Amino acid sequence: MNNMNIDQLFNQHFADSPAGATTEKPVVVCAPGRVNLIGEHTDYNDGFVFPMALDRVTTIAARRRTDTRVRIFSMMQDQMAEFTVDLEVAKAAPKWSLYARGAAEALRQRGLIAHGMDALIHSDVPLGSGLSSSAAFEVATALALLTVNGRTLDGVELAKACQWAEHHYAGMPCGIMDQFISVMGQEGHALLLDCRDLSRRQVPLSDPNLRILVANTNVKHELVQGEYQARRNQCRRAVEHLAKRYPQVKALRDVTLDMLESVRLGMDPMVFLRATHVITENKRTTDFAAALEKNDWITAGRLMYESHRSLRDDYGVSCRELDVLVEIARSVPGVYGARMTGGGFGGCIVSLLPEKVVPLLEAAIAKDYPLQTNLKSTYFVTRPSAGARVISR
Ligand code: GLA
Numbered sequence: 506m507n508n509m510n511i512d513q514l515f516n517q518h519f520a521d522s523p524a525g526a527t528t529e530k531p532v533v534v535c536a537p538g539r540v541n542l543i544g545e546h547t548d549y550n551d552g553f554v555f556p557m558a559l560d561r562v563t564t565i566a567a568r569r570r571t572d573t574r575v576r577i578f579s580m581m582q583d584q585m586a587e588f589t590v591d592l593e594v595a596k597a598a599p600k601w602s603l604y605a606r607g608a609a610e611a612l613r614q615r616g617l618i619a620h621g622m623d624a625l626i627h628s629d630v631p632l633g634s635g636l637s638s639s640a641a642f643e644v645a646t647a648l649a650l651l652t653v654n655g656r657t658l659d660g661v662e663l664a665k666a667c668q669w670a671e672h673h674y675a676g677m678p679c680g681i682m683d684q685f686i687s688v689m690g691q692e693g694h695a696l697l698l699d700c701r702d703l704s705r706r707q708v709p710l711s712d713p714n715l716r717i718l719v720a721n722t723n724v725k726h727e728l729v730q731g732e733y734q735a736r737r738n739q740c741r742r743a744v745e746h747l748a749k750r751y752p753q754v755k756a757l758r759d760v761t762l763d764m765l766e767s768v769r770l771g772m773d774p775m776v777f778l779r780a781t782h783v784i785t786e787n788k789r790t791t792d793f794a795a796a797l798e799k800n801d802w803i804t805a806g807r808l809m810y811e812s813h814r815s816l817r818d819d820y821g822v823s824c825r826e827l828d829v830l831v832e833i834a835r836s837v838p839g840v841y842g843a844r845m846t847g848g849g850f851g852g853c854i855v856s857l858l859p860e861k862v863v864p865l866l867e868a869a870i871a872k873d874y875p876l877q878t879n880l881k882s883t884y885f886v887t888r889p890s891a892g893a894r895v896i897s898r
Contacts, residue, residue, distance in 0.1 A: 506533070506580075506627050511566045518578045518585065519623045525572035526623060532652045535562040536644035536893035538630030539637045539686040540719055540855050541846045542695055543812050544790035546820055548680025550740055550783045551701040551756035553790040556682055557710070557717075557889035558690025563628040563641040564896075569653035574621040577605055577646075581628055590618050590650075596674055604639050607670025608647040615658070615666070622653045631883070634721050635852020639675060640683035643667035644893045652895055661703055663893075664688045677730055678737060690892035697794045701758055710889050712800050716863050718856045720834075720870050720884035722826035725851040732822065733848055736779060743780040746772050757783040782819035786812060806842025806857050810835065813844035813854075822849030829877045830854045830870065837866045 506514070511531055519526060537558040544554035565577075573591040578584070579601060586602030588594050594610040596603060605626075612618050626645070630638040644667050651658055658666070667684040671677050681703070686696055694707040710717075740757055743765075747754045750768050754760055757780055765780055789808045796804040813831050817823035827845040834843035834856045843856035858866060863886060874882045 532898040533896040548682040551758035556686040557695040560890040565649040567624040567649040605646040607674025611666035635847030637683040809842030
């Protein structure tokens, strides 16, 4: 969407119902998707994550309305969704609108919305690919609504409001990572976030020769939501079991491998494995941040491969296509490391490599992935970018 065609698009999609509409200049906001470098399935265990915001964003151009109607035209779906924000926002079709409805409801409950909006939405975050297109949509919607209402919300509160939307309107019991980084991303930095107290450190990724390549399996297995909930339940069971011996344990964050080993007897072996992943992944994540601060890419890359192995074997959230892509990355000399990123069961891998190796990895993915899966991968080089922002008002 550029300034030139925004007016045209507004006329095209919103001219039909002038009552309540205004002719004010639209505000334009955007919110990025994310890629998580390491720290997977740790956020809902009070652990550490290390995501960065992508240079791919969901953009919303919005015009305040005098009434409480919200009309959103999705340029990806080529469809209009409509709801009102005076009373509790309805959980209604179309399905894609649930993210926007949830975000609006979270703000309504905080007393922040007096006006609805006419809004156009466009996204270049690949949808449903584990790059948090849904968080980007929620955050962009919330920011658009706040802006047309002349309100602001502290970043942490904004992230929590959007996480609430994901839980209650999209039915996905996610942690805080995706919404948090979509709000808090900083150009040139990845974010080490402690999901227990939300303390955080922006870690510069400043080596000019370093590249981050994301490759999409282009599969999404249907298991995602159910398996995600199942993993959360297993983690809870692990904590309950551990707390009998160690009453101070409130989350897997509080557990060492020695403690886990000491209560192994009588523990469901599957639950034991899941807990092993979370405990080792927390350690890998803080080690990874330390390696990055020393520009030690070799160590950082090794931790990524170990993370993938742990997600595949101990946490059981990988899939064949993700494993194939990671092995392709490993087969290319010079690649530092690669792993699945996001919830799993499809979606993307993230890899760390020197600039000069990028064409080699791209060629290997283009040739070998179809051979092994009959599928095509789409891939792109990305860089750590800024979080949600108002572009013009
Ligand atoms: C999804 C969730 C996040 C996080 C990851 C796994 O992306 O939305 O909160 O739990 O899975 O690390």
